[in-house]
Amino acid sequence: MSCPYLQSNLDNMKNNNSNVDEIPILTTTTNSITNDHAHVTEPLNYTTYLGLNSLLSSLRCLSHVDRSNESSLPVHDEHFFIIIHQAFELWFKEIIYEIDSIRDIFGSNDDVATFVFDISLRLNRIGKVWKILIDQLQLLESMTPMEFLEFRDFITPASGFQSLQFRIIEMKLGLTDKSRDAYKSNFFTETMFKGKQSNELQTSIGEVSLLRHIERWLEKIYDETSFNFCEVYEEAVESMIDHDKQEKIQNGIDEQIAEIEADKAKLQFDEMINSIKYQVLVNNNQRRMSHKAMLAALMIAHYYQQPCFQQVYQIISLLMDNDTLMTSWRHRHILLVLRQIGRKPGTGGTDGFTYLQATLNF
Numbered sequence: 001m002s003c004p005y006l007q008s009n010l011d012n013m014k015n016n017n018s019n020v021d022e023i024p025i026l027t028t029t030t031n032s033i034t035n036d037h038a039h040v041t042e043p044l045n046y047t048t049y050l051g052l053n054s055l056l057s058s059l060r061c062l063s064h065v066d067r068s069n070e071s072s073l074p075v076h077d078e079h080f081f082i083i084i085h086q087a088f089e090l091w092f093k094e095i096i097y098e099i100d101s102i103r104d105i106f107g108s109n110d111d112v113a114t115f116v117f118d119i120s121l122r123l124n125r126i127g128k129v130w131k132i133l134i135d136q137l138q139l140l141e142s143m144t145p146m147e148f149l150e151f152r153d154f155i156t157p158a159s160g161f162q163s164l165q166f167r168i169i170e171m172k173l174g175l176t177d178k179s180r181d182a183y184k185s186n187f188f189t190e191t192m193f194k195g196k197q198s199n200e201l202q203t204s205i206g207e208v209s210l211l212r213h214i215e216r217w218l219e220k221i222y223d224e225t226s227f228n229f230c231e232v233y234e235e236a237v238e239s240m241i242d243h244d245k246q247e248k249i250q251n252g253i254d255e256q257i258a259e260i261e262a263d264k265a266k267l268q269f270d271e272m273i274n275s276i277k278y279q280v281l282v283n284n285n286q287r288r289m290s291h292k293a294m295l296a297a298l299m300i301a302h303y304y305q306q307p308c309f310q311q312v313y314q315i316i317s318l319l320m321d322n323d324t325l326m327t328s329w330r331h332r333h334i335l336l337v338l339r340q341i342g343r344k345p346g347t348g349g350t351d352g353f354t355y356l357q358a359t360l361n362f
């Protein structure tokens, strides 16, 4: 199969009886991260359409160009290391683009029901990108720790920790300072990132996150539900817990233990149904959504087979998939870090493994 870009240019050439390089177009590149707008008149072809000249010329191996220490040789694997990180940043850009488009749908429509299909497609796409990114980390396993050590000094103090796009993804999804420990968002906006980058991050912190959009949507669904879910649910769960207790006793479990377990289950259940007790969990950062939104999610999870809840359930499932995938990426990255540098501190200034392990709670 021939290249589609080549084909369209050949058609143009045939129609205009001219050379590919002589077809002028106005190319507009908009960088959603920096908001730079560059208007360049260039002939349209594969290279100009994809901006390959600037993309491919942005690779600079420090161990190859910095020859101040002539006793060391240029390190072969640094090229590979940079390509991998650059590919990551391109995919991060796509994730941000998709998250923004979903947030826009929620932000500009009172009734998102007609857009559920688009939202599902995009969430599904983000999930597929995370799967690629998890796999992509494996590529770096082909670099030996000794080889990495050979150019690690050259790249210090640069670190993935300073990836602006990664922070923007976290913020746009809904990560707040409450969930962070040592590194709160003001560390990034005031200490790590400066000027334009800091403003960029500040803007994403000020925007309504995807989590908050989902929360509002769920609250609306709950308000529109005509039956008293709490009442129905409370009755069903209470009898389920009692039934479970009886079954345990019949199966030979000590009555006292069965009683303790049933009380524990009732307490946990009460914390969900009782709005005051639930609020304590929110204040302790053990729950992220409002009581009403959580009840709506619970209701949807129970009645997901009802036609009115099927699509909403699908969206909630995709959100949970994405959450799992992002955490899996963090896991995979930690394993890579242990393999490459063990428990040494990171080039970005954290204590490395211990810090990264704490981020799994995000």
Ligand code: HEM
Pocket (backbone or CB within 6 Å): 084, 085, 088, 089, 137, 140, 148, 159, 160, 161, 162, 163, 166, 333, 336, 337, 340, 341, 345, 346, 347, 348, 349, 350, 351, 352, 353, 355, 356, 359
């Ligand atoms: C040899 C491979 C790698 C090593 C040894 C490594 C090491 C580390 C360490 C130690 C940290 C903690 C921060 C610090 O530097 O003090 C970190 C954070 C991070 N790294 Fe890597 N990394 C590697 C590859 C990658 C790749 C391929 C990416 C892809 C973009 C990446 C993205 C990140 C991100 C986003 C963080 C911040 C995590 C957070 O704060 O939640 N790293 N890395």
